[in-house]
Amino acid sequence: MFLTITTTGTPERPATDLGYLLHKHPDKAQAFSTSYGTAHVLYPEAEAGRCTAALLLEVDAVALVRRGKGKGRGGAPDAALAQYVNDRPYAASSLLAVALSSVFSSAMKGVCHAKPELPGQVRPLRVEVPALPARGGPDLVRKLFAPLGWTVTAEPVPLDSAFPAWGDSRYVRLVLESDALTLAEALRHLYVLLPVLDDAKHYWVAPDEVDKLLRVGEGWLPGHPEQRLITSRYLSRRWALTRQATERLELVRLAETDDSEVEEIDNAVEAETEAEEKPTPLAVQRREAIVTALRQSGAARVLDLGCGQGQLVQTLLKDPAFTEIVGVDVSMRALTIASRRLKLDRMGERQASRVQLFQGSLAYTDARLKGYDAAVLSEVVEHLDLPRLPALEYAVFGSARPRTVLVTTPNVEYNVRWESLPAGHVRHGDHRFEWTRAEFRAWAEAVAERHGYGVAFEPVGPDDPEVGPPTQMAVFTLTTPKEAKAA
Ligand code: SAH
DSSP: OEEEEEEEOOSSSOTTHHHHHHTOOTTOOEEEEETTEEEEEEEEEEOSSEEEEEEEEEEOHHHHHHHHHHTTTTTOOGGGHHHHHHHTTTSOSHHHHHHHHHHTHHHHHTOOSSSTTSTTOOOOEEEEEEEEEOTTHHHHHHHHHGGGTOEEEEEEEESOTTOGGGOEEEEEEEEEEESSOOHHHHHHHHHHHHHHHHOOOSSOOOTHHHHHHHHHTTTTSTTOTTHHHHHHHHTTTOHHHHHHHHHHHHHHHHHHSOHHHHHHHHHHHHHHHHHHTOSSOHHHHHHHHHHHHHHHHTOOEEEEETOTTSHHHHHHHTOTTOOEEEEEESOHHHHHHHHHHHTGGGSOHHHHTTEEEEEOOTTSOOGGGTTOSEEEEESOGGGSOGGGHHHHHIIIIIIIOOSEEEEEEEBGGGGGGOTTSOTTOOSSTTOSOOBOHHHHHHHHHHHHHHHTEEEEEEEESOOBTTTBOSEEEEEEEEOSOHHHHHO
């Protein structure tokens, strides 16, 4: 595995500064042992006018296999291992990326104690990787690097140059050139994008991979047109992690957007909802039904579980009967928008003391949810996979145990009445299921029975004689205090 970095220079800004930047002296060939083999750094040329550093990784196939086995516990992709043992010694890949980050870690961070002014300077750079496995081909290589300011040459490597008829291999010869980047930026691009092109990560993805990706991607990954592909491939298509990273990148973007833009998003969402649900938006009717039911229950301290972008919290804040309102959601993006909508940072102290937003998942019991009068789950249960519902049930009815619980969910029977909804489709792309009235009843009654609650059902929206209302609401009321139930 082989990669070269070349820069050109002038007597005032000699190319050999590359040695300082990389913390590796141009006169010496050095070897470093890494977990996958030996990494050599050498300089095929080192003049003031032009200097090239080469990183050569000699993969130790035995160490790789041993490492792979060790990581095998917990379901590591052992089947993919054979492939590494085949092409890893020759092809640049995620292993090279790891070597890059361990051998040039200071350079990647942009640290140079000897000449602190150097890392911040852009300079002419040329990176060449003679054999880069590129799933997605030369096209994808260009799509990944060009938006970052690189001029990209990606030539397919023939499978066998003696037999051109065999066609191309999945490797490309990659040359990247730019006059507009710092060396640290270049290394960070390579560190993320080499494994993305390889698309077969060699080690098990750990949760801190997300942090690493965000750190190394700072300044270029948010806003990259292929951000989604990069994130998902980098994290080996592990959706939960990808989603987390995407949300956090979105947060970075949101942090850089101003409030007027959030209002625009809001207005667009409202406009969309209204267009769908003329004349009186169902979402508004739902909130009215919830507020009415909460008032009837006499609740003062209310949880909005799966609060989304905070519309209900906002409505509840307007009523002084609700002294404490807590919005909980698993999505940081939703919470960020909610906090902007509520203008939490500009709220007077009294108002602010009534409201709280925090991130949490309803699939886990959470001590923070105990001690409230009521909990609302408005259009939330259908966003969980059915097998996760018992966990939510326990978290809310078994552990948090508020006196009143309101659950709303779409009535799938009503879908035939939505003009714009094709037959057999759910109302929202993220709905994991939608229930008939009978199904909802059966679930709610079983939950009530298991946890010592009584339950009543209320329609929300026009109650169609044939198919029922568009939204169904269950109002649970605690009948058996915990002590009694335990006894
Ligand atoms: N209650 C709001 C939002 C409904 S959309 C309303 O009525 O308009 C569903 C919300 O549930 C989303 O914001 C989603 O992020 C959240 N959600 C989905 N799964 C969750 C979980 N396991 N824990 C907490 N929130 C979840």
